[in-house]
Amino acid sequence: MDIQLIQGDITKVSADAIVNAANSSLMGGGGVDGAIHRAGGPEILAECREIISRIGSCNKGQVVPTSAGRLKARYVFHTVGPVWQGGAAGEAELLARCYEGSLELARELGLSSIAFPAISCGVYGYPKEEAVQVVRSVVDRWHEKTAGLTVIFVNLSRDMHRLYEKMFAGDAGANLSERKI
Numbered sequence: 300m301d302i303q304l305i306q307g308d309i310t311k312v313s314a315d316a317i318v319n320a321a322n323s324s325l326m327g328g329g330g331v332d333g334a335i336h337r338a339g340g341p342e343i344l345a346e347c348r349e350i351i352s353r354i355g356s357c358n359k360g361q362v363v364p365t366s367a368g369r370l371k372a373r374y375v376f377h378t379v380g381p382v383w384q385g386g387a388a389g390e391a392e393l394l395a396r397c398y399e400g401s402l403e404l405a406r407e408l409g410l411s412s413i414a415f416p417a418i419s420c421g422v423y424g425y426p427k428e429e430a431v432q433v434v435r436s437v438v439d440r441w442h443e444k445t446a447g448l449t450v451i452f453v454n455l456s457r458d459m460h461r462l463y464e465k466m467f468a469g470d471a472g473a474n475l476s477e478r479k480i
């Protein structure tokens with residue numbers, strides 16, 4: 300994989316798939332979820348409704364694709380991160396599963412790019428540095444398996460963006476580029 304770091308709004312990013320940090324109802328909400336539904340329009344919510352009527356709810360770590368409405372993307376991958384409960388409730392494994400499930404789906408669909416927000420790092424309260432460690436370990440495990448895939452980590456906040464910069468700067472394997480939107 301090639302890695303890009305972007306500081307800005309994920310709804311402005313062009314990528315084959317944009318990942319949404321959703322909740323188990325897939326009915327939208329605050330934070331990045333609200334921003335994606337606002338920018339993408341009602342088509343995304345209509346698809347989510349239809350999916351939920353079939354599957355009941357989206358489990359933590361599960362990834363559900365929909366189309367992307369007005370976003371500059373082909374798909375939105377909705378995934379539900381863990382709520383931070385102190386770290387002993389399997390949070391790291393669940394968070395890793397959100398990233399890995401999304402990468403797996405990107406590979407299955409033959410996508411060339413995917414953009415991630417910092418899943419669970421807002422309302423769900425995952426400690427930021429620990430979340431970036433989880434991302435790092437996923438990148439290390441998936442680097443070889445995702446040749447040709449550009450993975451974009453998008454952070455609205457400068458602080459969070461900085462943590463990614465620190466984690467990935469000087470990365471020998473990653474073809475790192477950065478920009479701000």
Ligand code: ADP
Nearest residue numbers: 308309320330331334417419420421422423455
């Ligand atoms: P969660 O419920 O999984 O914690 P949030 O949406 O509350 O999800 O926050 C996840 C991360 O997304 C936070 O770091 C937050 O600052 C960031 N975020 C919120 N809106 C956007 C956006 N439009 N683009 C990129 N990142 C965003």
